[in-house]
Amino acid sequence: MKIKLKITKKHCYDIILNKRWKSLKTIIPIGCDCHPAHMLEILNLRKQSLPFDWLDTEPIYSIKYAYENIVNKFNFFLRDLKEDNEGKVFSNKFKYSIFYHYDDLIINKKLQVKIQNRCINFIKLIKTKPIYFLNTVTSESINSNEKVKFFLNSVLEFQNILKRKDILIIYLRYDETQDENKLFCDKLIDELEFFDKNIRIIKYIREKKLFGIWGDEKKYTAFIRKIGISIYPIFPKIIIKKHKIN
Incomplete structure (x- = not known):
């Protein structure tokens, strides 16, 4: 929501109210790429x-990668x-995952410490809080029976x-x-339906040609609810912008 206020003859202010939400459980993105965090x-x-927020991992390995770490x-x-x-920088043990946005990670010791602190915080969170682990895997990567089996075994782990x-x-x-x-893809979904209720899978079409890599952001709220994440509205984020009146 945007509210325009004219304060003087020369200036006006846009007051932008951005909706904010809170989840009943802590939501942790675990790849395969930046889409869940975005x-x-x-x-x-x-x-x-x-x-795992801003990494780029080969989709089929994303859950295995999170599990091993x-x-x-x-x-x-x-x-x-x-x-x-x-x-692009990667750990030699995990050649299938790159630190996509951290090209100077090898020499940037401060950045390494920052990421290490994120890892420490991650472990604390999963020990003490109820968690929604949020993963995306691409239809493109589920292209053989072997890939289906590999991904299912990763979920089991x-x-x-x-x-x-x-x-x-x-x-x-x-x-x-x-x-x-x-x-x-249908085989993967059918197999996962036999897993325990703490494993969920749902289809998502991002309409890439129309909306780009992020999909239609206006549909995110409905999608989050559709996948079973319980959220509720909280006080909005308020942004105030000053403009000159032409």
């Missing part, structure tokens, strides 16, 4: 920076950092670290239609 950011549901308390997360041909009130939510992301790798 969605939370847009909805003002992202309260802190955490290790959690059980190893992130001891290998920043170890033996390397740079690929495009100048991850299930071992869920507390009683934790929930792993996976949204299977299609670019344009649900026909993308339909046979294998």
Whole structure:
């Protein structure tokens, strides 16, 4: 909502009220890329920076990657950092995941400490709070029976670290239609329906050609509710902008 106030003959103020939401449980993005964290950011549901927020991981490995770092308390997360041909940084143990926005991570010791602190905070959160773990996997990556089996085994592994009130939510992301790798994607969904109730999977079409990589941001609130994350409105974020009157 935007409110325009004319204070003087020369200036007016735009008062922008951005809706804010709060979740009944802590929401933690775990890849495969920036989309889950971006969605939370847009909805003002992202309260802190955490290790997997802005990484780019090969989608099929995203849950395995999160699981291995959690059980190893992130001891290998920043170890033996390397740079690929495009100048992107990755840990040599996890060649399938890059620190996409941190090209100077190898030499930037302050940034390394900042990320280490995020890892420490992550471990504290999952020990003490009920968690929605939020993951996205792409339809493009679910392209064979072997990939379906690999991803299912990753979910089974991850299930071992869920507390009683934790929930792993996976949204299977299609670019344009649900026909993308339909046979294998439908098989993945069918198999996951037999998992415990603390594992959820839902389809999401981002309409990439029309809205770009982030999808239609106006639909985020409805989608968050659709995947079963309980949110409620809180006091809005107020932004005041001063303008000259022409």
